[in-house]
Amino acid sequence: MISLNDKDIISILDFTKEEILYVLEMSGRMENEDYPDILRGKILANLFFEPSTRTRLSFDAAMKRLGGQVIGFDELGTTSTVKGESLRDSVKIIEGYCDIIVLRHFLEGASRLTADSVGIPVINAGDGASQHPTQTFVDLYTIMKAKGGIENLSIGFLGDLKYGRTAHSLAYALAHFNTDMSFISPPSLRMPKDYIEELAIRNVSYKEVESITEVSNKLDILYCTRIQKERFAEPVEYEKVKGLYKLSKSVMDELKVKDDLKILHPLPRVDEMDESLDATEYAMYFQQAHSGIPVRKALLASILGAIQ
Numbered sequence: 429m430i431s432l433n434d435k436d437i438i439s440i441l442d443f444t445k446e447e448i449l450y451v452l453e454m455s456g457r458m459e460n461e462d463y464p465d466i467l468r469g470k471i472l473a474n475l476f477f478e479p480s481t482r483t484r485l486s487f488d489a490a491m492k493r494l495g496g497q498v499i500g501f502d503e504l505g506t507t508s509t510v511k512g513e514s515l516r517d518s519v520k521i522i523e524g525y526c527d528i529i530v531l532r533h534f535l536e537g538a539s540r541l542t543a544d545s546v547g548i549p550v551i552n553a554g555d556g557a558s559q560h561p562t563q564t565f566v567d568l569y570t571i572m573k574a575k576g577g578i579e580n581l582s583i584g585f586l587g588d589l590k591y592g593r594t595a596h597s598l599a600y601a602l603a604h605f606n607t608d609m610s611f612i613s614p615p616s617l618r619m620p621k622d623y624i625e626e627l628a629i630r631n632v633s634y635k636e637v638e639s640i641t642e643v644s645n646k647l648d649i650l651y652c653t654r655i656q657k658e659r660f661a662e663p664v665e666y667e668k669v670k671g672l673y674k675l676s677k678s679v680m681d682e683l684k685v686k687d688d689l690k691i692l693h694p695l696p697r698v699d700e701m702d703e704s705l706d707a708t709e710y711a712m713y714f715q716q717a718h719s720g721i722p723v724r725k726a727l728l729a730s731i732l733g734a735i736q
């Protein structure tokens with residue numbers, strides 16, 4: 429029997445296909461049924477060393493809707509990190525105040541270090557440019573609802589695939605589902621070599637292109653991402669690629685795409701998706717963000733042993 433009791437969520441690679449499907453099934457249960465008390469008496473610590481709107485607030489709301497409580501912080505500046513306290517020391521203290529830690533950090537590997545340092549479950553809510561596994565469950569749940577399943581779909585990833593941690597985690601997860609992947613980016617923002625090599629080992633069908641026109645007609649899902657200005661070491665490198673991809677209703681009218689193509693985006697957006705897209709049948713990104721609640725309810729309840 430599948431159980432996520434006490435499991436850390438650090439990388440999507442830590443999940444089997446069966447475990448991924450289990451989380452999606454539990455997310456459906458959480459969306460369709462109320463469980464107002466199953467986490468009563470439990471405390472979640474939301475430790476956000478980087479900005480967030482969706483991830484932090486949806487974890488917060490999910491915990492409270494299940495009867496639990498939330499402590500934490502949303503910026504490094506209000507913590508003893510500014511006095512020189514190490515992450516390891518901070519989390520070893522905080523584990524005494526709560527039952528589960530959700531951590532967003534600007535350093536790759538911060539969640540793994542935290543999980544190795546404490547005796548309670550740790551959820552990676554984004555570590556640098558590496559992974560964002562709970563966003564992946566939200567993305568998969570949205571795809572499943574939009575398409576009735578995940579198997580055998582053609583998925584295009586557009587934008588910043590180098591620094592885009594949501595794209596990294598999603599590509600790994602989709603490798604379980606016989607999907608065809610198109611990576612659409614400028615050469616400087618290609619999917620990192622490690623990810624491509626892992627996909628090749630897993631016999632995933634993929635193609636790297638610079639223009640969406642090369643693949644648009646076959647796509648079932650277009651996963652759009654923001655070019656992440658804050659992760660560029662050199663501002664001049666950002667200037668070379670900023671505004672390179674701009675989707676709008678008029679661009680979509682000109683592109684050859686399937687009628688039932690759906691556009692996802694982990695958000696926030698900057699200029700890569702115009703608001704004129706929002707009212708089209710392609711747009712799924714607001715529903716996607718709202719699915720953060722049932723999905724994160726399912727993760728918290730499963731890890732804290734409140735549902736099977």
Ligand code: CP
Nearest residue numbers: 480481482483694695
């Ligand atoms: N998708 C996502 O991680 O959004 P936030 O940065 O607002 O949490």
